[in-house]
Amino acid sequence: MADSIKVPTEIAQQYFLLNGNILPASDFKQEETTIFPSVYEVIRVIDGVPLFFEEHLERLVKSLEILNYTLPWDESFIKDQLYRLIDLNQCYNYNIKIVINGLDTENKNLFVYFITSKYPPQEQYENGVHTILYEAERENPNAKVIAKSFRDAVTKKMAESNAYEAILVNQKGEITEGSKSNIFLVKDNVFYTSPAKDVLLGITRHRVIQLCLQLGYAVKEEAVPASFIQEADGLFITGTSPKVLPIASVDDRVYHSSSNSAILDLRRAYDALIQEYIKKSSVE
Numbered sequence: 001m002a003d004s005i006k007v008p009t010e011i012a013q014q015y016f017l018l019n020g021n022i023l024p025a026s027d028f029k030q031e032e033t034t035i036f037p038s039v040y041e042v043i044r045v046i047d048g049v050p051l052f053f054e055e056h057l058e059r060l061v062k063s064l065e066i067l068n069y070t071l072p073w074d075e076s077f078i079k080d081q082l083y084r085l086i087d088l089n090q091c092y093n094y095n096i097k098i099v100i101n102g103l104d105t106e107n108k109n110l111f112v113y114f115i116t117s118k119y120p121p122q123e124q125y126e127n128g129v130h131t132i133l134y135e136a137e138r139e140n141p142n143a144k145v146i147a148k149s150f151r152d153a154v155t156k157k158m159a160e161s162n163a164y165e166a167i168l169v170n171q172k173g174e175i176t177e178g179s180k181s182n183i184f185l186v187k188d189n190v191f192y193t194s195p196a197k198d199v200l201l202g203i204t205r206h207r208v209i210q211l212c213l214q215l216g217y218a219v220k221e222e223a224v225p226a227s228f229i230q231e232a233d234g235l236f237i238t239g240t241s242p243k244v245l246p247i248a249s250v251d252d253r254v255y256h257s258s259s260n261s262a263i264l265d266l267r268r269a270y271d272a273l274i275q276e277y278i279k280k281s282s283v284e
């Protein structure tokens, strides 16, 4: 076979786990993690605790179900693998990726590895980030399936515009989600986000909706016409790495999202929720 094409590798730290075996990062082959279909999860580790692990596992099982597969390992085995990886690398604050593929072959694979992770600096929480609109729809929005060509195209577009995230607009002209996040809009202290059927059901999205309700805000999960962003008071991104991240601009349009009181309220409550979860899991 000719030399394989070099794919940029996303692995971080010294060791990774493949089907329960410890391997050095130098043995990692990125292309083996993107064969179709590959389902995945990205879990943030804070103070050695995989944040919202139970919900990530549930979503992993759902992604497999959508493709008509079941999880071929015990859930406890997967949890053990995460803690093992954390111990092995002595890395307590970073993101771990789980990839499962090869399910219709004899070589089903479970990859567990740290991935190069980037968290927004404080300045981006305080000022917000730049985003762009991008016409695209993910096939099977509810499934977390690796779609390399989509990822490459959108990454290129974002780099050209110096954007933190691309907000996807579907064929009906509605805003659905970010390329790797969920999107919320706020108008008159009401939170709006696309309905569950049209998006990847972000763990952060779910927690944020619960929190907004607890804080006494109304949340509307309904189709958001792209024109609605002209009327919004503010917008923000939710996701494992960005948490609740205010948006300062969408293309040429500028927002004061980071000083919007409802968004500020939520951002603080979400940070407190993370601390609570970490504290609870550390004593268990």
Ligand code: PDD
Pocket (backbone or CB within 6 Å): 042, 177, 178, 179, 180, 181, 182, 200, 201, 202, 203, 204, 205, 238, 239, 240, 241
């Ligand atoms: N992405 N929507 C899409 C399309 C995503 O890819 C992601 C996460 C989210 C946010 O989900 P969560 O709140 O569970 O992180 C929404 C990950 C992190 C990734 O692809 O790397």
